[in-house]
Amino acid sequence: MRPAGAGDDGGGKTGYHRRNARRRGSTMVRTDTIDADRVHGFVAHADYPSGGALVLPTITGVDQPMQAIARQLAEAGLTALVWNPFHGDTSNPTDFPGLMARANKLNDDLVDTHLSACIDHMLGALRLRSVAVLGFCLGGRYSLLLAAHDQRLAACVAFYPSVRVPMKPNETRDAIVLATQISCPVHIVQAGADEVIVFPTFLKLREVLEKRLVATMTQLHPGAVHSFMRPDLQSSPANVAATRLSWPPVLAFLQDSLRAAG
Numbered sequence: 682m683r684p685a686g687a688g689d690d691g692g693g694k695t696g697y698h699r700r701n702a703r704r705r706g707s708t709m710v711r712t713d714t715i716d717a718d719r720v721h722g723f724v725a726h727a728d729y730p731s732g733g734a735l736v737l738p739t740i741t742g743v744d745q746p747m748q749a750i751a752r753q754l755a756e757a758g759l760t761a762l763v764w765n766p767f768h769g770d771t772s773n774p775t776d777f778p779g780l781m782a783r784a785n786k787l788n789d790d791l792v793d794t795h796l797s798a799c800i801d802h803m804l805g806a807l808r809l810r811s812v813a814v815l816g817f818c819l820g821g822r823y824s825l826l827l828a829a830h831d832q833r834l835a836a837c838v839a840f841y842p843s844v845r846v847p848m849k850p851n852e853t854r855d856a857i858v859l860a861t862q863i864s865c866p867v868h869i870v871q872a873g874a875d876e877v878i879v880f881p882t883f884l885k886l887r888e889v890l891e892k893r894l895v896a897t898m899t900q901l902h903p904g905a906v907h908s909f910m911r912p913d914l915q916s917s918p919a920n921v922a923a924t925r926l927s928w929p930p931v932l933a934f935l936q937d938s939l940r941a942a943g
Contacts, residue, residue: 710755712748719798721768724807725751730760732835732939733809735799737820737827739908740784742767746912747817757932759939760809764799766791766819784819789854792826800831810943811835813865813935818877818908819843822856825886828867829859836938837863838931840870841907844878844886857882860889866896868934870927873903874919898934900927 711726723743734754738747743765751761766787774780803812813836816824821842828837844856860867867890871883878886890897902909904919910927914920 710752712752715762715802716768717802719795720762720802721765721795722799723748723751723763723765725755725761725763727755727758727760729758730809731758731936732811732813732943733760733762733803733807734935734939735796735803735812735814735827736761736763737796737814737816737823738763738766739818739820739911740780746910750815754815754932754935757936759935760803760807762799762803762807764796764820766795766823785849785851787819788851789826792823792830792854796823796827797831800827800833804833811939813837813939815931815935816840816842817910825856825860825863825867826854828865829856829862832864834865835942836866836868836935838868838870838935840910840927840931841872841875842869842878842886843907844882846879846882857886857889860886861893863890863893864895866898866934866938868898868900868931870900870931871902872905872907872909872923873901874905875907877907898930900930902927 713724715722715724736747736751743763747763751763754761767783770783772783774783800812803809812834814824814827814834815838817840821839822844824837824839825842828834848855869887887899902923905923906914906920908914909920909923915924
């Protein structure tokens, strides 16, 4: 019998490599890197998962902070798959202009192809009973688009989603308009001093979400900036407070939503 959470990619091959186990406190978290068809990323396995979270990262991709979040989710009983939006891109930028240029090559059709394939994999090969999506920045916007597109999701969390008005040239789907189609509970985390999703845009998104017949939860952290959870932004007391206070209710929201759906 395969261990809980193990599986193949539907094509007879595991698609997994670089298996590791790292001890955090008294918990050993098993991790894999997956490269299978349209599913690419980092997986942190919960020993006895009550569900799973598809983690959609910032413009920095599958970096150490995103892997740390995946491990925290696994410790909390949720198997986490961190999607790699830049699979096959060999540019490896290190400065902000380069990171933005790489991100601007992405398109919204990835929702229909790669992101839905990740959900297929988690519900199928990983044998998870229910799946939620959790996105940050770039990934926060994608989490809203995916929740509008894929009705299988049990919950949607968007940390400071990069919803701009007007949209960027590579963006073809209006996250605010499509938010009306999200059928699962949504939790939005907004930075009060966010310069990407500015406050009027956040208010419009919240207004649209609150007209639905399912739960909408929002957090507002005054003085915190976009991507306030980044380690290099922790010199600001507002960012430190937002980082400390925002995560516990999000984790509880994910656990409760996945448990109810499963």
